[in-house]
Amino acid sequence: MLEVQAYQCPYCSEWVEALLDLSGGDQQYIEDCPVCCQPIVFDLRTDGVDWSLDVRAEND
Numbered sequence: 001m002l003e004v005q006a007y008q009c010p011y012c013s014e015w016v017e018a019l020l021d022l023s024g025g026d027q028q029y030i031e032d033c034p035v036c037c038q039p040i041v042f043d044l045r046t047d048g049v050d051w052s053l054d055v056r057a058e059n060d
Contacts, residue, residue: 001021001022001023002019002020002021002022003019003020003022003051004017004018004019004020005017005018005020005053007053007055008055009033009035009036009038009040009055010040010055010056010057010060011033011036011038011040011057012033012035012036012038014033014035014036016033016034016035018031018042018053018055020044020051020053022044022046022048022051023048025046025048026044026045026046027042027043027044028041028042028043028044029041029042030042030058038057038058039057039058040055040056040057040058041055041056041057041058041060042054042055043055043056
């Protein structure tokens with residue numbers, strides 16, 4: 001199951017969207033901001049129904 005989630009980049013503060021794959025369970029991965037190209041850590045927690053996303057700078 002895919003979800004689109006808006007988030008604010010911890011570096012440039014721009015609002016952008018991420019496509020989340022909830023079928024993979026809990027995940028932590030790094031993607032570059034599409035605006036400023038800085039690395040963002042995505043921490044996705046899901047039980048298959050409910051989910052939460054935390055984003056932070058790579059060095060936090």
